[in-house]
Amino acid sequence: MAIYKLQINGKTLQADVEPDTPLLWVLRDHLGLVGTKYGCGIAQCGACTVHVNGGAMRSCVYPVSAVGNSPVITIEGLSEKGDHPLQLAWDEVDVAQCGYCQAGQIMTAAALLKKTPKPSDEDIENTMHGNICRCGAYHRIREAVKLASTKA
Amino acid sequence: MESISKNSRRDFLKATAITGGGLILGFNWFNVEAAPVIVSNSAFTAGNVGFNSYLSIASDGIVTIMSPNPELGQNIMTSFPMVVAEELEADWTKVNVIQANLDSKFQRQLTGGSGAVPHSWKLLRTAGATAKAMLIQAAAQQWSVPINECSAAMGFVIHAPSGKKLGYGDLAEAASKVPVPTDIKFKDRKDFKIIGTQVRNVENKKIVTGKPLFGMDFYREGMLFAMVQRPESFGMKLKSVDSVAAKAMPGIVDVISFKNNVAVVGKSTWQVMKARKLLKIEYEKDGVVESTDDHNKLFLSLMDTGTATVRRKDGDVDEAFKNAAKVVKGEYQCPFISHSPMEPMNFFADVRVDGIELVGPTQTPASARSQVSKLLNVPEDKITLQLTRLGGGFGRRLQNDYALEAAEVSSIVKAPIKLIWSKEDDMTGGIYRPAVRYRFEAALDASGSMIGYKLRGVGINSGNSTRENNFPSGAVDNLLIDSIEHKSPITTGAWRAPITNFLAYAEQSFIDEVAQAAGKDPVAFRLELLEKAKVKPVGDIRYDINRMIGVIKLAAEKSEWGKNKKVSQGFSVYFSHASYVAQVAEVEMQSGMPVVKKIFAIADCGQVVNLGGARQQVMGGVVDGLGHAMYSKLSFKDGAAEQKNYNTYRLIRMKEIPEIETHFVENGIDPTGLGEPALPPTGGAVANAIFKATGKRLRSQPFTDQDVFKAIS
Numbered sequence: 001m002a003i004y005k006l007q008i009n010g011k012t013l014q015a016d017v018e019p020d021t022p023l024l025w026v027l028r029d030h031l032g033l034v035g036t037k038y039g040c041g042i043a044q045c046g047a048c049t050v051h052v053n054g055g056a057m058r059s060c061v062y063p064v065s066a067v068g069n070s071p072v073i074t075i076e077g078l079s080e081k082g083d084h085p086l087q088l089a090w091d092e093v094d095v096a097q098c099g100y101c102q103a104g105q106i107m108t109a110a111a112l113l114k115k116t117p118k119p120s121d122e123d124i125e126n127t128m129h130g131n132i133c134r135c136g137a138y139h140r141i142r143e144a145v146k147l148a149s150t151k152a
Numbered sequence: 153m154e155s156i157s158k159n160s161r162r163d164f165l166k167a168t169a170i171t172g173g174g175l176i177l178g179f180n181w182f183n184v185e186a187a188p189v190i191v192s193n194s195a196f197t198a199g200n201v202g203f204n205s206y207l208s209i210a211s212d213g214i215v216t217i218m219s220p221n222p223e224l225g226q227n228i229m230t231s232f233p234m235v236v237a238e239e240l241e242a243d244w245t246k247v248n249v250i251q252a253n254l255d256s257k258f259q260r261q262l263t264g265g266s267g268a269v270p271h272s273w274k275l276l277r278t279a280g281a282t283a284k285a286m287l288i289q290a291a292a293q294q295w296s297v298p299i300n301e302c303s304a305a306m307g308f309v310i311h312a313p314s315g316k317k318l319g320y321g322d323l324a325e326a327a328s329k330v331p332v333p334t335d336i337k338f339k340d341r342k343d344f345k346i347i348g349t350q351v352r353n354v355e356n357k358k359i360v361t362g363k364p365l366f367g368m369d370f371y372r373e374g375m376l377f378a379m380v381q382r383p384e385s386f387g388m389k390l391k392s393v394d395s396v397a398a399k400a401m402p403g404i405v406d407v408i409s410f411k412n413n414v415a416v417v418g419k420s421t422w423q424v425m426k427a428r429k430l431l432k433i434e435y436e437k438d439g440v441v442e443s444t445d446d447h448n449k450l451f452l453s454l455m456d457t458g459t460a461t462v463r464r465k466d467g468d469v470d471e472a473f474k475n476a477a478k479v480v481k482g483e484y485q486c487p488f489i490s491h492s493p494m495e496p497m498n499f500f501a502d503v504r505v506d507g508i509e510l511v512g513p514t515q516t517p518a519s520a521r522s523q524v525s526k527l528l529n530v531p532e533d534k535i536t537l538q539l540t541r542l543g544g545g546f547g548r549r550l551q552n553d554y555a556l557e558a559a560e561v562s563s564i565v566k567a568p569i570k571l572i573w574s575k576e577d578d579m580t581g582g583i584y585r586p587a588v589r590y591r592f593e594a595a596l597d598a599s600g601s602m603i604g605y606k607l608r609g610v611g612i613n614s615g616n617s618t619r620e621n622n623f624p625s626g627a628v629d630n631l632l633i634d635s636i637e638h639k640s641p642i643t644t645g646a647w648r649a650p651i652t653n654f655l656a657y658a659e660q661s662f663i664d665e666v667a668q669a670a671g672k673d674p675v676a677f678r679l680e681l682l683e684k685a686k687v688k689p690v691g692d693i694r695y696d697i698n699r700m701i702g703v704i705k706l707a708a709e710k711s712e713w714g715k716n717k718k719v720s721q722g723f724s725v726y727f728s729h730a731s732y733v734a735q736v737a738e739v740e741m742q743s744g745m746p747v748v749k750k751i752f753a754i755a756d757c758g759q760v761v762n763l764g765g766a767r768q769q770v771m772g773g774v775v776d777g778l779g780h781a782m783y784s785k786l787s788f789k790d791g792a793a794e795q796k797n798y799n800t801y802r803l804i805r806m807k808e809i810p811e812i813e814t815h816f817v818e819n820g821i822d823p824t825g826l827g828e829p830a831l832p833p834t835g836g837a838v839a840n841a842i843f844k845a846t847g848k849r850l851r852s853q854p855f856t857d858q859d860v861f862k863a864i865s
Binding site: 001017018020021022025028029030032033034035036037038039040041042044045047074075076078082086087090091092094096097098099100101102103106125126128129130131132133134135136137138139140141142 | 224225226227350352353355356357359360361362363364365366368369371377402420421422423426492493494495496541542543544545546572574575576764765768771772773774775776779797798799803804805806807809812
């Protein structure tokens, strides 16, 4: 066990965990940030996506010992009032069915828009292809990313 | 006014006032036989009004409605209140929805069979219309004007002659004192303002901000985490456990064995996951251990030599086939598949001496409670169950095995437990869509009419795999449908659109083959059969011929069927869960491979409640049907699933979806199911389009294992 001071959503949060603990479980079990979801545990589905240093990261395979002082953003910290252009677009397009994968979808899309504010359809598909939505809401996910990119 | 509902049972609805001046209209949602219940204000503030559901109007005009059914993405938390709000003439922006917990007064507090809206349609309308009538009566009394001069709209009662107007919030307390009317009138459909429109999911904001909604998100101070190692092979049982190394790991509280399982209990999920890997477990044979190779051989031998149970018999098939000008035969097979909802199985259980608390995702909460009651010999009234949002279900959470495990582990370690499954546990843990093989045979006369039809299903753990009263039954004079079952230790269960999720593809592919052999257009051939069934029905017909014809014709029109488009089109139509869906798939060849570019989906589910949600169900169903037909399979080696996670078990992803165009038939019929019916037709439409494009008939799933896709699979 070791104490890790993590920069999460603009705050310094502390967890006493083993070094190989995936960031996902530190967030969920130790810091009460449960918006980041456990899906497959092997970086295949994207439900656990967070931002580390501004880039999308699969937190289920990212050990806490590798985080260091890198700023981490989770779905809870994407915007203060839940009004990030993607969050608004997700509501406007009415994307979610079961909703379980959507935080990971939004975080993946947010990293894309940060790097490429006006992505092409191909950029969107290439990026979002890595996130599974078992309900098959892919049409609306694509539409919402597009919508957010026109409003951001 | 369209129709009248008589609340002949006084106990269906009961009104009372809320402290601070409001109205609660409690109703025993699914059970008009329940005894009348006295509602007290203090009970309401405690969150229990004595009714299993209620509609309340607070003095600020906020309308709250309790939604009883488990929400797994079918959008029931939005569509139920829409129906109430419509009849209530509520302002939708002032409607609040609460998920109800398990209450034994419900008769159908479950999610399955696409049945919630059809079942509750009239009850929901009655609740809204009754409250509206009471609010109008309260206003008329206050103004001393005749009731029939008052009307309601957007959360207000209006007296047009005088221009008087009062909000529901201001009227709620007075309305609570009005006798509950027994004769209420429903709105005319043409006056609907909410029903049939696009209304956004009421939980959107919580979903996009990561609020704790799901069972996985439930945490309780002091709870322990548990994972269970089950035999990875079906047909094996636990022989011995060496848990010394696992127990020595940091954070591990206990390792226990029950049934064939070994549970690791610890202080955090990761500590449990790590320790679990150090378990040394020996298993031994417990009956037969099967592989997919065994099943493939079994399918072939049982098809000819198995003992078949006759499901339906019309006319004389032997005679028809003897006299046939042409006989067509086709066989189709599907693999096992996993439900694989995104949220892994999980449940919280706290088994204490004074009772049991259960929290988590289940499609059948009442069954979870009764099973736990039996397992631990605790009366049901000592068990509570809090429903969480389900991160997908697809039928997997009709079973409560994981809730039972949580309760059992909690009872053994005497601590509150959150038990979770990994994705690997889910894929190797059983309750799959069963593997099935079908043999179809058709006898055609010289004019190309189908005079005989035979269907035999051989299913693994699926006694009846044939849905024998569906089309084309009723349209063929001589017909024989039977089925053969192989009992396997590999566990199976209902998977979204049970049986029909695969049968529809096989049947609609075969109908396409028969149409081709008869030299007829596939759409015209289906219509010919249906017209015959109308004129000269054979035996029992459980589907509505006109509704089926309706979706077929609309699909042909919307897709410009047969208009020499530059794409290869495939047709499919299926009736399930009381609804009708026809689909046309369009395929193009790209670099020698068939690519599905577009699917038209035409649904007749009666009255659409939420147009946005309905489109979502149809599009999701099509994507689900396409994805599993194209990519997914679970194979077995020595009783163990060979695919254990998403790296080897393929699900459809964004770049693989075609354009989908949806249309709904408007016919004024009360709602029928929609969570499942759009899925079954997709595989057949796609397979038939691929046949058109390549000349190759796809006889088994997943399609990407077939020759036409070999170069890209």
